[in-house]
Amino acid sequence: MKVLVFGKTGQVARELARFDGVTCLGRDQADLSDPGTCERMIADCDADAVINAAAYTAVDKAEEDRDTAMIVNAMAPTAMAAAAAARDLPFVHISTDYVFEGGGTDPWQPTDATGPLGVYGASKLGGETGVVGAGGRHAILRTSWVFSAHGNNFAKTMLRLGAERDSLSIVADQIGGPTPARDIAAACMGMAKALKEEAGKVGTYHFSGAPDVSWADFAREIFAQAGLSVDVTGIPTADYPTPATRPLNSRLDCATTEAVFGIARPDWRAGLAEVLADLKT
Secondary structure (H helix, E strand, O other): OOEEEEOOOOHHHHHHOOOOOEEEEOOOOOOOOOHHHHHHHHHHOOOOEEEEOOOOOOOOHHHHOHHHHHHHHHHHHHHHHHHHHHOOOOEEEEEEHHHOOOOOOOOEOOOOOOOOOOHHHHHHHHHHHHHHHHOOOEEEEEEOOEEOOOOOOHHHHHHHHHHHOOEEEEEOOOEEOOEEHHHHHHHHHHHHHHHHHOHHHOEEEEOOOEOOEEHHHHHHHHHHHHOOOOEEEEEOHHHOOOOOOOOOEEOEOOHHHHHHHOOOOOEHHHHHHHHHHHHHO
């Protein structure tokens, strides 16, 4: 199966590039700030499916750069979905837990009411709305706390800081599922293939690593696996203010994803071990 991927240097896109038949488009080929170009790339491609693994992910910067975030995260995916629908191509779009307001302690269901806390979440929700509105055979995959051996992410930041310091204060009241980018890529490929075979699997799905933990506990496991002696003190979100408000509850209920596609939640601790091995080599 030939798959056209929007994104080339991002965490998930780099993992998607490992699969046979995948063509990844960088910003020089398909700049998401120009939705029309994205639409034309799909109209002219010979792919069997399309995956959007590109996004404006600078959560804090988005608060002061709303227009760009909206174009990249909302208008571009909408254009992609419309072009894919016109050709009846399966379209898999990666979204985020930030579309929810982050209250409570129950895992979010795909059908729960959304309520983003900031521009980033609002822009991603706009993309979801556009994808659904295009009416094609699509799957929206909401995920959380992505990490890999590539790019900037929490795991790599902790490894850097852990090599420099013997103690760190990490937020402990935000809870979610760290998710290896490699597993997200595999899930996207599996969903694209399933959508090609059965259009009835259209919908919005959740996918995150298990078990759910706090950022502080995630950091402790990173240091343990890396053999770094770092004392982690858990702190409340209020003690670590950021321009964009983060959801306290990022738990995602992934049961529907497993029921429909046979894709179970990955153990992020095993994924972390793979990332550490990749970084060593």
